[in-house]
Amino acid sequence: MKRICAIPGDGIGRELIPQAVRVLGIVVPDIPVFQCEMGLRAYEETGFFLPDETLECIKQADAVLFGAITSPPKDTENYRSPLLFIRKEFQMYANVRPIKRILPDGPEINAVIIRENTEGLYSGIEHVEGKKGDRRFVTERILSDRGIERIIRFALNYAKINNRKEIVLGHKANVLRKSDAAFREMFYEIAEGSGLELSDMYIDALAHDIVRYPEKFDVILTLNMYGDIVSDVAAAVGGGLGLAPSANIGEKKALFEPVHGSAPDIAGKGIANPTAVLLSTAMLLDYIGRKKEGNLLETAIRSAIAEGHGTKDMGGRENTMEFTDRVIEMMKQGIP
Numbered sequence: 592m593k594r595i596c597a598i599p600g601d602g603i604g605r606e607l608i609p610q611a612v613r614v615l616g617i618v619v620p621d622i623p624v625f626q627c628e629m630g631l632r633a634y635e636e637t638g639f640f641l642p643d644e645t646l647e648c649i650k651q652a653d654a655v656l657f658g659a660i661t662s663p664p665k666d667t668e669n670y671r672s673p674l675l676f677i678r679k680e681f682q683m684y685a686n687v688r689p690i691k692r693i694l695p696d697g698p699e700i701n702a703v704i705i706r707e708n709t710e711g712l713y714s715g716i717e718h719v720e721g722k723k724g725d726r727r728f729v730t731e732r733i734l735s736d737r738g739i740e741r742i743i744r745f746a747l748n749y750a751k752i753n754n755r756k757e758i759v760l761g762h763k764a765n766v767l768r769k770s771d772a773a774f775r776e777m778f779y780e781i782a783e784g785s786g787l788e789l790s791d792m793y794i795d796a797l798a799h800d801i802v803r804y805p806e807k808f809d810v811i812l813t814l815n816m817y818g819d820i821v822s823d824v825a826a827a828v829g830g831g832l833g834l835a836p837s838a839n840i841g842e843k844k845a846l847f848e849p850v851h852g853s854a855p856d857i858a859g860k861g862i863a864n865p866t867a868v869l870l871s872t873a874m875l876l877d878y879i880g881r882k883k884e885g886n887l888l889e890t891a892i893r894s895a896i897a898e899g900h901g902t903k904d905m906g907g908r909e910n911t912m913e914f915t916d917r918v919i920e921m922m923k924q925g926i927p
């Protein structure tokens with residue numbers, strides 16, 4: 592039997608995950624959802640950013656639904672982001688971030704960013720040399736043959752399964768002449784003969800083109816930090832962070848979360864847009880083999896928006912709860 596672990600986290604994550612859990616209760620009432628905690632609030636309450644019970648809950652689950660966490664404002668001794676820890680610990684090496692047109696007056700876009708999720712500048716290996724005034728800040732940026740190859744193969748497989756036609760590789764091989772150059776070289780070696788249209792761009796130019804010509808993109812394959820930045824850019828093109836879902840996929844387990852963070856500026860007001868979390872929930876349903884229910888949820892979100900419903904960031908007038916209510920009403924119309 593499948594089980595889901597739901598982690599609200601901090602800030603608007605605490606307002607959004609309960610809405611997603613409400614939706615899950617309606618659309619897949621047979622699937623148990625276990626709730627647990629991590630992040631800054633968990634640290635303040637338990638002394639741990641990632642309590643053992645939460646790690647256990649994740650281990651027991653097939654899929655995790657996560658809201659967002661707030662990073663500690665200052666460097667905290669030995670702090671490691673629980674989210675980055677989970678991505679690495681469970682080898683969730685592929686971060687899938689689709690940006691599809693969802694607002695009726697939004698630009699034409701139907702792209703998906705596939706971001707390498709365990710390597711690069713996110714190595715966590717940093718140190719400081721020298722004394723203040725004369726310091727050198729050193730971060731190790733690590734790519735490996737294994738890491739490069741598996742993300743390229745993932746992207747090829749994703750494109751095939753999802754009937755995508757083109758992959759563009761985003762890199763900076765003009766500066767990183769060993770690591771990113773190897774990424775580019777291996778991309779063409781491995782992807783040759785796949786039947787897909789292959790190309791590559793420098794990541795800065797790619798970010799420009801996403802804003803200027805969003806309609807031209809299909810699958811974008813890129814490295815960890817580039818993917819982080821470019822996915823927020825693409826989310827802006829698609830109508831804002833409140834609309835952008837994501838999946839962190841590993842061999843055995845996956846974690847679904849909005850692209851956005853804990854949004855302290857609007858937290859506690861009940862106005863956060865639940866669309867990104869609900870679309871992430873639809874992706875989760877698809878992943879655990881409940882594609883029909885995932886489609887139903889995505890269609891319900893789209894129908895509610897098409898009928899003029901939405902939160903303030905989308906130009907609408909509803910709050911988090913009211914907009915979720917509209918989505919649930921739409922969904923119930925589609926539940927036999």
Ligand code: NAD
Pocket residue numbers: 603658659660661662663674832833834848849850851852853854855856857862863864865867904
């Ligand atoms: P953010 O994504 O939290 O917010 C950026 C802007 O987008 C804010 O103005 C916010 O109000 C708006 N926004 C985000 N989500 C929204 C929603 N659902 N509805 C309406 N508006 C929304 O980024 P930030 O402000 O740079 O970071 C805040 C905190 O979140 C930081 O501590 C950061 O480290 C953390 N963060 C966490 C995650 C995560 O847990 N996955 C992701 C990104 C940032």
Ligand code: IPM
Pocket residue numbers: 672674675819850852
């Ligand atoms: C994201 C976030 C994370 C990242 C942070 C919170 C560690 O920005 O998922 O996009 O940088 O990957």
Ligand code: MN
Pocket residue numbers: 819820823850
């Ligand atoms: Mn990010």
